Structure formats: structure tokens, C-alpha cells
Amino acid sequence: MDSVVLFLLLSTFFTSSAQQMESNVSRGSYLTPGINSTWLSRSGLYAFGFYKQGNGYAVGIFLAGIPQKTVVWTANRDVPPVSSSATLSFSRDGTLVLQSTPEQTQIIIADSLGSTSAAMLDTGNFVLYNSDQEIQWQSFEHPTDSLLPGQRLLAGTELFSSVSATDHSTGIFRLKMQHDGHLVQYPVDTPDTAGYAYWGSGTFGSGDNVTLNFSPDGHLYLLNATGANIRNVTDGGYPTKDTIYLMRIDADGIFRLYSYELKQNGNWSVVWSSSGDLCDPKGLCGLNGYCVSNDTEARCVCLPGFEMVHPGNRTAGCEKSFNAADCNSKNEYNTYTMRELANTVWEDISYSVLSFPLKEDCKQACLEDCNCEAALFKDSRCRKQRLPLRYGRRQLTDSNIAFIKVGKSTPADMPKPNQEGHRLEMLIISAVFLTFGGMMLVISGIVFYKNHFWYRKLPVNGNAEVGDDVAPRSFTYPELEKATDGFREEVGRGSFGTVYKGAILNGQKIVAVKKLEKVLAEGEREFQTEMKVIGRTHHRNLVRLLGYCHDGTHRLLVYEYMSNGSLADILFTPEKQTCWEERKGIARDIARGILYLHEECERQIIHCDIKPQNILMDDYGCAKISDFGLAKLLKPDQTRTFTGIRGTKGYVAPEWHRKLPITVKADVYSYGIVLLEIVCRRKSVDWSLPEDIAILEGWAYHCFESGDLDQLVGPDDEVDKKQFERMVKLGLWCIQDEPSLRPSMKKVLLMLEGTIDIPTPPSPTSFFSVI
Numbered sequence: 001m002d003s004v005v006l007f008l009l010l011s012t013f014f015t016s017s018a019q020q021m022e023s024n025v026s027r028g029s030y031l032t033p034g035i036n037s038t039w040l041s042r043s044g045l046y047a048f049g050f051y052k053q054g055n056g057y058a059v060g061i062f063l064a065g066i067p068q069k070t071v072v073w074t075a076n077r078d079v080p081p082v083s084s085s086a087t088l089s090f091s092r093d094g095t096l097v098l099q100s101t102p103e104q105t106q107i108i109i110a111d112s113l114g115s116t117s118a119a120m121l122d123t124g125n126f127v128l129y130n131s132d133q134e135i136q137w138q139s140f141e142h143p144t145d146s147l148l149p150g151q152r153l154l155a156g157t158e159l160f161s162s163v164s165a166t167d168h169s170t171g172i173f174r175l176k177m178q179h180d181g182h183l184v185q186y187p188v189d190t191p192d193t194a195g196y197a198y199w200g201s202g203t204f205g206s207g208d209n210v211t212l213n214f215s216p217d218g219h220l221y222l223l224n225a226t227g228a229n230i231r232n233v234t235d236g237g238y239p240t241k242d243t244i245y246l247m248r249i250d251a252d253g254i255f256r257l258y259s260y261e262l263k264q265n266g267n268w269s270v271v272w273s274s275s276g277d278l279c280d281p282k283g284l285c286g287l288n289g290y291c292v293s294n295d296t297e298a299r300c301v302c303l304p305g306f307e308m309v310h311p312g313n314r315t316a317g318c319e320k321s322f323n324a325a326d327c328n329s330k331n332e333y334n335t336y337t338m339r340e341l342a343n344t345v346w347e348d349i350s351y352s353v354l355s356f357p358l359k360e361d362c363k364q365a366c367l368e369d370c371n372c373e374a375a376l377f378k379d380s381r382c383r384k385q386r387l388p389l390r391y392g393r394r395q396l397t398d399s400n401i402a403f404i405k406v407g408k409s410t411p412a413d414m415p416k417p418n419q420e421g422h423r424l425e426m427l428i429i430s431a432v433f434l435t436f437g438g439m440m441l442v443i444s445g446i447v448f449y450k451n452h453f454w455y456r457k458l459p460v461n462g463n464a465e466v467g468d469d470v471a472p473r474s475f476t477y478p479e480l481e482k483a484t485d486g487f488r489e490e491v492g493r494g495s496f497g498t499v500y501k502g503a504i505l506n507g508q509k510i511v512a513v514k515k516l517e518k519v520l521a522e523g524e525r526e527f528q529t530e531m532k533v534i535g536r537t538h539h540r541n542l543v544r545l546l547g548y549c550h551d552g553t554h555r556l557l558v559y560e561y562m563s564n565g566s567l568a569d570i571l572f573t574p575e576k577q578t579c580w581e582e583r584k585g586i587a588r589d590i591a592r593g594i595l596y597l598h599e600e601c602e603r604q605i606i607h608c609d610i611k612p613q614n615i616l617m618d619d620y621g622c623a624k625i626s627d628f629g630l631a632k633l634l635k636p637d638q639t640r641t642f643t644g645i646r647g648t649k650g651y652v653a654p655e656w657h658r659k660l661p662i663t664v665k666a667d668v669y670s671y672g673i674v675l676l677e678i679v680c681r682r683k684s685v686d687w688s689l690p691e692d693i694a695i696l697e698g699w700a701y702h703c704f705e706s707g708d709l710d711q712l713v714g715p716d717d718e719v720d721k722k723q724f725e726r727m728v729k730l731g732l733w734c735i736q737d738e739p740s741l742r743p744s745m746k747k748v749l750l751m752l753e754g755t756i757d758i759p760t761p762p763s764p765t766s767f768f769s770v771i
């Protein structure tokens with residue numbers, strides 16, 4: 001229907017030139033740049049053929065009917081432009097081939113033997129037909145950076161941005177329709193994991209075969225395998241009269257919906273875009289550079305002491321402009337100084353995390369550590385990094401401070417600093433500070449004015465310490481009753497109580513409110529201390545505690561809301577099956593979260609109840625551990641407790657049953673079970689299965705020992721065999737009966753990442769006593 005309307009509209013619009021137009025191309029036809037360079041669609045809106053690219057020509061589809069001649073598709077986009085003597089032919093055997101003279105190289109565009117005719121359709125699709133008029137090949141199935149109405153992005157396929165508006169070869173960003181139902185933007189050459197994502201549709205776990213669809217009214221939406229609309233990316237319903245739409249992942253990494261009013265002969269205008277912040281796309285700036293944007297432009301700035309590798313090419317990044325002295329003796333660090341960069345955020349690739357109340361301590365710690373090249377300081381945590389720093393951007397609302405270690409000597413022959421020099425330096429520094437201070441005042445004024453920033457800040461309870469502004473807030477019971485609308489919407493039930501959905505900050509922030517049950521009656525002070533400890537754990541793989549309530553007999557916790565359910569939903573719901581890569585990412589996320597609890601946070605926390613129901617998934621498919629630190633509320637002295645099993649049947653380490661002391665290795669055990677569940681996609685205990693395979697640990701070891709791991713791979717699960725074996729081996733090490741045999745979480749992570757080898761595990765031996 002719609003295409004008929006469009007066709008009528010366009011044919012009246014282009015009648016003047018419609019006579020010469022070709023819409024049916026027969027075998028033996030050919031095109032050359034210059035004259036007869038394209039095959040036009042019937043209405044003349046779209047053309048297939050040569051268009052100008054750089055010093056030569058490329059083959060593709062463009063909007064011939066508008067002055068901009070916007071290119072929507074390019075054949076073999078990474079092949080260099082061809083000369084004006086090239087020919088494009090629809091050969092006698094039905095192949096579409098580009099012959100580039102004088103080199104006489106042949107580039108096959110569509111190898112579809114048996115095609116008898118071709119047509120440039122008015123939808124913008126170029127198709128090859130067989131003699132039965134069935135489609136053999138179509139450009140709509142090979143998208144580059146754009147989609148047109150009627151075109152779909154299928155599961156497992158992706159769009160790649162172009163290098164620039166005029167160079168249509170593959171650029172540095174991609175938009176992928178994943179097999180897990182999530183539509184995600186990443187930089188190129190990165191794994192499909194949450195850490196690299198910079199935009200997502202939030203439909204993680206909607207099953208395979210989800211497609212991105214595009215209708216002529218500008219509606220972009222996701223359909224699942226059964227054809228249900230699961231997400232509207234754009235609202236749609238935009239005017240269709242004399243208007244066409246185009247969706248494209250632009251060279252700047254943002255994906256946009258454009259409209260064009262044909263009658264106005266105007267220009268493309270943006271109807272919708274995936275982000276308003278030009279610095280959102282990760283990797284826009286190369287290594288050691290960071291992105292600074294206003295509403296219209298994004299710039300890349302080098303770290304202090306660095307300069308651009310190729311001036312003018314921001315993706316090439318920045319390199320040191322000082323001579324790096326060897327750092328091996330104690331006094332060497334005197335040749336370095338730390339430069340401070342406020343309000344910038346970076347990818348955290350810390351090799352060590354320390355807790356300091358003051359930023360000066362962090363600065364000093366990095367200066368004195370020869371391995372440290374930069375440090376990120378935020379919320380009393382000091383994260384030491386090695387270079388290069390990546391995915392940097394300025395974010396005025398972020399309190400992160402980056403310290404960069406810079407050599408005092410520059411390649412140029414600097415005069416030795418003397419009193420005079422120092423005074424000048426001081427003058428310059430104070431001038432800079434004054435200017436910067438003034439700027440900050442103006443900026444914060446603007447921010448305040450625009451966003452009422454002050455009101456959004458969470459009120460602080462207790463003593464003001466550095467970093468306390470992000471400490472969990474104390475709520476009264478009536479406040480939480482109101483936030484959850486009288487505890488109306490139950491979203492889960494865990495070992496510690498029931499979870500309700502709610503909203504705080506005038507409905508601006510969706511939260512999960514957990515009503516604790518079975519909590520030991522504890523004093524106000526102990527509870528608050530505990531909340532503070534939990535509240536100070538900040539890690540991307542831990543669910544964030546935002547507040548708590550200790551009101552009479554009520555004990556409630558307020559967490560950030562995780563929109564995508566738990567790992568249990570993903571693993572044990574047949575429709576939500578996730579792919580191998582995704583599962584590997586989840587296993588790594590969980591390991592990182594536990595490692596943080598065990599080794600990196602202020603006070604060691606043993607979780608005691610690691611299980612898939614306690615692993616929650618955020619919008620981007622990143623796994624986060626919840627309920628950590630709660631074991632403490634049940635009983636003090638958690639690390640060496642002898643009474644009462646805390647964990648959940650099937651996941652608890654044997655030492656719980658033997659009343660042995662509980663250490664971090666109990667979490668390693670539970671992690672091992674969860675890891676086996678993740679790789680095998682089944683529950684650790686499943687009595688619906690035959691008895692010999694009902695208990696996963698025993699079955700897994702049996703399969704491993706007999707060298708028949710294929711039996712462990714779930715039905716229609718595509719796994720990487722080598723990695724699968726590694727993960728099973730690692731799982732078996734983690735579930736060793738003897739706690740000291742189990743690896744530490746740090747080792748687990750190294751093994752997961754393939755950094756260290758995994759020896760052959762012995763029999764865990766205890767798997768029958770666990771149940």
C-alpha cells in the first residue's frame with residue numbers, strides 16, 4: 001500500500017524525465033562512469049550505478065532525484081575508487097561485475113548465476129531476478145551504513161558507519177542487531193560486550209531473530225521472532241506526504257533518522273538521534289585523547305604532556321611529548337610530575353585500586369609507582385592505570401579526576417628552572433586557576449540554572465567525608481511507601497525479602513526497594529555502618545545501593561533498578577537463550593564483581609549467596625551482583641561463622657555442611673557452579689533429567705574425564721569448543737571439595753581471560769554430598 005502511494009507521488013513528481021527511465025535491466029547491459037552511468041528506478045528517485053568518490057568512482061545506490069544525491073548504499077565499499085574507464089556489467093551469466101581498467105581487475109558485486117533480469121526499485125532496493133521473477137539477490141540484504149523504509153536489519157547483522165560524509169568506505173562505528181535481541185552501538189573491532197557499548201535498545205534477552213524494522217512513516221521498531229513489537233526506537237507516525245525517511249549510522253557514530261521533504265527541495269533534517277551528546281560514541285577520539293563537545297561540535301584534546309600523533313586526524317590519538325626517563329631507582333620519580341585533569345571519564349583498566357580519602361594521596365601513590373602512568377580518582381578510590389587511556393571524554397557532572405604522569409623534561413632544551421622561572425610558573429598557574437575557576441563558576445551557574453542540579457543531589461546523612469555525597473541516603477518508611485505506591489508492584493522475591501519497583505527523586509529515578517525479612521534485630525548504628533560499607537562499594541558489576549530505611553521494625557534497602565531481570569531468567573527461560581560470546585561476557589562480569597568484593601574493596605566482603613537469581617542484568621546486558629554484604633546483617637563475624645547455612649541449596653560450598661570456617665573460597669565454589677550453569681545453559685540440579693545427569697557437577701566431571709564434552713553442550717547451542725573446554729575445566733577447579741584447591745578469584749579471572757593456563761582438574765569428589 002505505502003509503496004504504491006509513494007510510487008504515485010514520485011511518478012507525478014518526476015514525470016518530466018520518466019520517459020527515458022529504465023527499470024528493467026536485462027543481461028548484457030552495462031554502465032560506464034560519465035555517460036549511461038546509472039540505472040534509474042521508475043520514478044527516477046533512486047539510481048544504481050557509478051557515483052563520484054574521491055578521485056574516481058564507486059558503485060552504489062543514491063537518491064538521484066534530489067540535489068544532494070545522497071548515497072544510501074555502496075558496493076564493495078572498501079575497494080578503492082575506480083577510474084572513468086571502468087565498466088559495470090550485468091553479464092550474460094547473470095553476475096553483476098565491475099571491470100576496472102587498466103588493471104583489468106574484476107570485482108564481483110553480486111554473484112548470482114541464473115539471474116535473468118535486474119531492477120532498481122522505487123523503494124531504493126536493487127534486485128536481481130531469476131526467470132520466475134523470484135528475487136535472487138537484493139541490496140536491501142547487504143546494508144552498509146543506511147536503512148531505507150521497508151529494509152530490515154536481521155539478527156546477527158550490523159551497519160557500519162562510513163569514514164566521512166563523502167568517503168563511504170567502512171568507518172569506526174557499528175550498530176549491531178544481536179542474536180540476544182539487543183540492538184547495540186559499538187566501536188568497530190571490539191567484542192560484543194557491554195563494556196564497549198555506547199547505546200543499546202534495552203531489549204537484551206528478547207530471544208533470537210529480533211529484527212529492526214523501518215516503515216515509511218519513519219517508524220523504527222524491533223519485532224521479535226513471533227512478530228510482536230517489543231520496542232519502538234522512534235515513535236513513527238511522522239508525515240508521509242511528499243516526505244521520505246532515511247536511517248543512518250553517521251560517521252560520528254550517532255545513529256539518526258532523517259526526513260526529506262521532496263516538494264521543498266530543501267535538505268535532510270534530523271527527526272531522531274540515538275544521542276544528543278556528540279561525545280557518546282566510544283573511540284571517537286583516539287588513544288590518550290578525550291572528547292569535549294558542545295551542542296554542535298565534538299573536539300578531541302590530548303592528555304596534558306601529549307600531542308597528536310597525526311595533527312588533523314583525531315582517531316590516530318595522542319603520544320607523549322616528553323622524554324620518558326627510566327623509572328627504576330627510588331629517586332627517579334623526581335623526574336616526573338603529576339598533571340591533573342578534572343571532570344573527565346575514561347575506560348577503567350586499573351591494575352590496582354586503592355582507597356584514599358584525599359586526591360593528593362592518590363597522586364602521590366601513582367608518582368611513586370613506576371608501573372603507574374595515570375590514576376583515576378573518584379569517590380575515595382584511586383585506580384592506577386597504565387597507558388594508553390581510552391574512551392576519554394569530558395563530563396562536567398562527573399567528579400572523576402585523572403592524574404597523568406608527565407616527564408619534567410621535554411625534548412626541547414629547557415632552561416633549568418630557577419627562582420625567576422618558578423615565579424613565572426606560579427603566575428601562569430594562578431592565572432590558569434583563576435580563569436578555570438571563573439569558567440567553572442559560569443558553567444556551574446548554567447548547569448544550576450538549566451537542571452536545578454542542586455535539588456537532584458541526594459541529601460547526605462552523617463559525617464561529611466570525602467565521597468560521602470554518593471553515600472546511600474536514609475529514607476523514612478512513609479517515604480518508601482510513597483515511592484513504591486504502597487508496595488504495589490512486586491518484581492522479585494529473594495532470600496532476604498521481597499523486592500518492589502518504585503521511583504524516587506520526584507519519579508525521575510526508577511529503583512528497586514527490598515523489604516528485608518529475617519534480619520537480626522540490630523542497633524541503628526551497626527545497620528548504618530553496614531549500609532555505609534555497602535554503599536561505598538562502587539563497581540560496574542555490582543548493583544548499586546542508593547539508600548536504606550531503618551524505621552521502627554522496618555529494614556529496607558533501595559537499589560538501582562535492573563531492567564533486564566536476572567541471570568536465572570536468561571539461562572533457564574528457553575526463549576531467552578543468549579549466545580556463547582554473551583555468556584562468556586557474563587561469566588567475566590560476575591568474576592570481576594566477586595574479585596572486587598574479595599580483594600579490592602575497603603573491607604573484604606564474602607557474598608555467601610552467589611547464584612543466578614542474585615545476578616541482575618542492566619540495560620546493556622552487563623551482569624551485576626546483588627545482595628552482597630547482606631550476609632553480615634544476619635549475623636556478625638561473617639568470615640568465620642560456624643552456624644547456619646546462609647547460601648542456597650545447590651550453590652553452597654561443602655564446608656557449610658561440615659561446619660568448617662567460611663572463607664572467600666565459599667564464593668569461589670558458588671561461582672564454579674554458576675559458571676557451569678552458564679556454559680551448559682542448564683540448572684545445576686534438574687530432577688526432570690535422568691538421574692545420572694541430573695546433578696551438573698557430577699555429570700560435567702564425568703563428561704570431562706571421558707573426553708566427551710559435546711554431551712554438555714545444550715541443544716542448538718553454538719559454542720567455541722576450545723573455550724568451552726577451558727570454562728568447564730575452570731568450573732571444575734572452582735568446585736573442588738577442598739577449599740585450598742580452589743583458585744582465588746584473581747586467578748579465576750586470569751584463567752577466564754586466557755592469560756594463564758588451566759591445568760587438568762582433579763575430581764571434585766564431593767558432588768554427592770552437596771545435595
Ligand SMILES: *[C@@H]1O[C@H](CO)[C@@H](O)[C@H](O)[C@H]1NC(C)=O
Pocket residue numbers: 024025026117119
Ligand atoms: C524484464 O525484461 C525481461 C526480458 O526483457 C522480461 O522477461 C521480464 O518480465 C521483465 N521484468 C519486469 C519486472 O518487467
Ligand SMILES: *[C@@H]1O[C@H](CO)[C@@H](O)[C@H](O)[C@H]1NC(C)=O
Pocket residue numbers: 029035036
Ligand atoms: C545508453 O544506453 C542506452 C540503452 O542501454 C543506449 O540505447 C544508448 O545508446 C547508450 N548511450 C550511449 C551514449 O552509449
Ligand SMILES: *[C@@H]1O[C@H](CO)[C@@H](O)[C@H](O)[C@H]1NC(C)=O
Pocket residue numbers: 207208209225
Ligand atoms: C531464527 O531463524 C532461523 C532461520 O530462519 C531459524 O532456524 C531459527 O529457528 C529461528 N529461531 C527462533 C528462536 O525463532
Ligand SMILES: *[C@@H]1O[C@H](CO)[C@@H](O)[C@H](O)[C@H]1NC(C)=O
Pocket residue numbers: 206207224225226227228229230575
Ligand atoms: C515476542 O513478544 C511477545 C510479547 O512480548 C511474547 O508474548 C512472545 O513470547 C515473544 N516471542 C518470542 C519468540 O520471544
Ligand SMILES: *[C@@H]1O[C@H](CO)[C@@H](O)[C@H](O)[C@H]1NC(C)=O
Pocket residue numbers: 219229230231232235236237
Ligand atoms: C509502538 O508504537 C506503536 C504506535 O506507533 C504502538 O501501537 C505500540 O504499542 C508501541 N509499542 C511499544 C512496545 O511501545
Ligand SMILES: *[C@@H]1O[C@H](CO)[C@@H](O)[C@H](O)[C@H]1NC(C)=O
Pocket residue numbers: 067266267268
Ligand atoms: C544540506 O545540509 C548540508 C549539511 O548541513 C550542507 O552542507 C548542504 O549545503 C545543505 N544543502 C542544501 C541544498 O541546502
Ligand SMILES: *[C@@H]1O[C@H](CO)[C@@H](O)[C@H](O)[C@H]1NC(C)=O
Pocket residue numbers: 294295296297299
Ligand atoms: C562549539 O564549538 C565550536 C568550536 O569549538 C564553535 O565554533 C561553535 O560556535 C560552538 N557552538 C556552540 C553552540 O557553542
Ligand SMILES: *[C@@H]1O[C@H](CO)[C@@H](O)[C@H](O)[C@H]1NC(C)=O
Pocket residue numbers: 310313314315316
Ligand atoms: C587516521 O588515523 C587512523 C588510525 O591511525 C587511520 O586508520 C586513518 O586512516 C587515519 N585517517 C586519515 C584520514 O589519515
